[in-house]
Amino acid sequence: xKLYANHRKNNKKKKKKKKFTQVHVVYQISMAAGFKxxxxxxxxxxxxxxxxxxxxxxxxxxRITTLNIxxxxxxxxxxxxxxxxxxxxxGIKGELASPPNDAPNNGYIVPNVDLPPLCSSKFRPGAPGxxxxxxxxxxxxxIESSEIILKEDLCIEKGKLxxxxxxxxxxxxxxxxxxxxxxxxxxxxxxxxxxxEVSINKDTDLAEVNTDKKRRLNIAKHPTASSFVVFDDSIVxxxxxxxxxxxxxxxxxxxxxxxxxxxxxxxxxxxxLSGEKLQDCISRAVTRNREIxxxxxxxIQSVKTHK
Amino acid sequence: xxxxxxxxxxxxxxxxxxxxxxxxCEQNLLSRPDGSASxxxxxxxxxxxxxxxxxxxxxxxxxxxxTLEVVIQPKVGLAGVKERARxxxxxxxxxxxxxxxxxPRSSLSLVLQVVHDDGSLLSCSLNAACMALxxxxxxxxxxFCGVTCAIDPDxxxxxxxxxxxxxxxxxxxxxxxxxxxxxxxxxxxxxxxSVNELQQCIAVSQRASEKIFQFYRDSVRRRYSxxx
Numbered sequence: 001x002k003l004y005a006n007h008r009k010n011n012k013k014k015k016k017k018k019k020f021t022q023v024h025v026v027y028q029i030s031m032a033a034g035f036k037x038x039x040x041x042x043x044x045x046x047x048x049x050x051x052x053x054x055x056x057x058x059x060x061x062x063r064i065t066t067l068n069i070x071x072x073x074x075x076x077x078x079x080x081x082x083x084x085x086x087x088x089x090x091g092i093k094g095e096l097a098s099p100p101n102d103a104p105n106n107g108y109i110v111p112n113v114d115l116p117p118l119c120s121s122k123f124r125p126g127a128p129g130x131x132x133x134x135x136x137x138x139x140x141x142x143i144e145s146s147e148i149i150l151k152e153d154l155c156i157e158k159g160k161l162x163x164x165x166x167x168x169x170x171x172x173x174x175x176x177x178x179x180x181x182x183x184x185x186x187x188x189x190x191x192x193x194x195x196x197e198v199s200i201n202k203d204t205d206l207a208e209v210n211t212d213k214k215r216r217l218n219i220a221k222h223p224t225a226s227s228f229v230v231f232d233d234s235i236v237x238x239x240x241x242x243x244x245x246x247x248x249x250x251x252x253x254x255x256x257x258x259x260x261x262x263x264x265x266x267x268x269x270x271x272x273l274s275g276e277k278l279q280d281c282i283s284r285a286v287t288r289n290r291e292i293x294x295x296x297x298x299x300i301q302s303v304k305t306h307k
Numbered sequence: 308x309x310x311x312x313x314x315x316x317x318x319x320x321x322x323x324x325x326x327x328x329x330x331x332c333e334q335n336l337l338s339r340p341d342g343s344a345s346x347x348x349x350x351x352x353x354x355x356x357x358x359x360x361x362x363x364x365x366x367x368x369x370x371x372x373x374t375l376e377v378v379i380q381p382k383v384g385l386a387g388v389k390e391r392a393r394x395x396x397x398x399x400x401x402x403x404x405x406x407x408x409x410x411p412r413s414s415l416s417l418v419l420q421v422v423h424d425d426g427s428l429l430s431c432s433l434n435a436a437c438m439a440l441x442x443x444x445x446x447x448x449x450x451f452c453g454v455t456c457a458i459d460p461d462x463x464x465x466x467x468x469x470x471x472x473x474x475x476x477x478x479x480x481x482x483x484x485x486x487x488x489x490x491x492x493x494x495x496x497x498x499x500x501s502v503n504e505l506q507q508c509i510a511v512s513q514r515a516s517e518k519i520f521q522f523y524r525d526s527v528r529r530r531y532s533x534x535x
Binding site for chain 2: 130133134136137138140141144145146147249250252257260261262263264265266267268269270271272273274275278279282
């Protein structure tokens with residue numbers, strides 16, 4: 001690092017003497033790229049010192065979030081979310097099954113997060129890795145904790161028939177902050193679900209599906225996630241890119257619902273965080289919830305008006 | 308080399324009591340691993356073994372620090388997605404506490420065997436992990452302990468709940484607290500709760516961590532008082 005600092009000093013001297021030429025600009029840019037490759041942590045620190053980040057964002061600023069609802073016509077509900085480059089698509093398929101024995105008037109929600117080798121060189125083909133499995137468990141925990149859908153709503157006939165909702169989330173482009181994107185995709189896709197009406201014929205005891213009549217799910221809560229990473233044990237930044245994630249010393253995801261209650265405070269280790277920093281993160285998560293609710297409502301409205 | 312902490316109660320904020328079940332710990336009970344410990348919290352019991360620093364597979368080698376691998380074996384059946392999520396929590400907590408830069412390009416592996424689960428399993432795993440790492444003599448920046456809090460339907464905070472208490476509660480939170488600054492290293496929650504409840508649970512956990520660190524100290528002292 002010192003070597004580089006000296007180098008830059010010399011460079012400045014040259015700048016004063018020489019006139020600013022095009023060759024010089026190219027040299028400067030390639031130097032910055034070299035700095036980034038050789039000392040990625042120092043590179044990020046030099047930005048964080050000025051309260052900004054390499055992509056021009058402030059510390060508490062999310063990347064641009066875009067949402068498309070109903071992207072997969074063959075699924076019962078679907079949504080595509082982009083947070084910056086990170087892209088997650090969620091498809092929901094409903095199937096009929098018999099309810100669990102211990103809870104005869106409940107249905108099932110089965111989330112799964114897939115990180116295919118397509119989305120990043122970090123992931124290899126074959127059995128899902130630790131990150132994918134942990135993300136799947138995280139989504140299952142959110143569904144359980146926030147009660148996004150009441151499982152009783154998925155029951156058709158007590159002890160006989162219920163819906164199983166398979167919620168498959170697939171990452172198409174991994175550039176950090178996977179969990180936030182998954183939660184938005186899941187919520188938007190659930191709001192998009194239209195299930196055909198099913199009744200049990202009393203005479204034959206078989207299920208009859210009426211595809212003409214469709215009903216929407218009753219979404220009880222609207223949870224959203226906000227992820228943070230900690231740099232150098234003290235600087236907290238929101239919505240990390242893949243590079244920021246790999247350089248950070250700790251990660252944390254806060255999930256809140258529209259009543260500002262916490263559904264999840266997930267911090268899988270890393271350096272410790274003080275109470276005040278935690279409080280700041282929670283406040284940021286609460287405002288993020290408002291932003292995302294607004295986004296989902298606008299997209300649903302625009303889908304309705306286009307029909 | 309066994310040591311025990313009897314269940315004790317302590318008032319917190321005048322409204323909830325801080326009580327931990329009977330704790331027990333035994334270090335260096337297995338011969339093959341470089342460090343081992345069993346940790347008992349009431350009826351919950353976890354056995355931990357640490358191997359390393361040893362040679363690392365080239366594909367897992369990290370050039371500037373040791374590679375830590377954590378495996379959690381459930382009592383029955385094969386490890387599933389739930390164990391994977393727990394492994395991630397334990398691994399990242401240990402990574403933050405260990406000074407792994409002192410052993411670059413080497414491997415550390417921590418194996419946790421669940422002996423019995425009667426609630427607060429994640430915190431018991433963390434405690435067993437910390438004691439095993441200590442027994443292995445690995446350099447650490449600080450110690451850590453796990454504390455589980457449950458909020459019952461009346462809003463009372465129960466520390467170190469049993470499986471039944473966890474089932475009846477509306478929220479369960481597990482924190483890892485570091486010994487240096489008593490701050491939250493790891494957090495894993497279930498159920499929904501308000502910000503105020505979270506802050507209370509963190510405060511209770513920090514108090515409970517004092518007791519657990521004292522227990523660590525006592526059990527290590529007892530162990531070495533016999534050998535020295």
